[in-house]
Amino acid sequence: MYTRRNTLPHARLGVVAAKRLAPRAVTRNTVKRVTRELFRLTPLPPIDCIVRLSKPVNTKAGPATTARLKRELLSELKQLFASQRLAAGKP
Known part of the structure; x- marks a missing residue:
């Protein structure tokens, strides 16, 4: 995440x-x-966020989406x- x-009053994604x-x-x-x-549910300071995948999340051979993928993604995010x-000083 970058x-x-x-200078806006809200965060952007x-x-x-x-x-x-x-x-x-x-x-x-x-994803x-x-x-x-x-992002919508998390209160953030006024920042611009870019979230980028850095590792492969699945292959064409496996199922398209799984509960495991969603759990891991939520945890990481x-x-x-x-x-x-x-970092912004909010609890």
């Missing part, structure tokens, strides 16, 4: 889910949907967003 302060790291559209859309929902809240 962040930068902005960008999500990058490359086809190379998530070959199925269903998986890429799930984006889960990220947006958690909660940690990232929590670190941004702490």
Whole structure:
């Protein structure tokens, strides 16, 4: 996750889910949907966030989305967003 302060009164989000790291559209859309929902529910300072996949999340051979993928994604994103809240001085 990349962040930068902005001059707006709210935080903004960008999500990058490359086809190379998530070959199925269903998986890429799930990643984006889960990220947006958690961003919406997490109070953040006025920053611009870009969330980018850095490792492959599944293959074409396996199922498109699983509960395990969603759990792992939520866990990772909660940690990232929590670190941004702490960096901004919010509990």
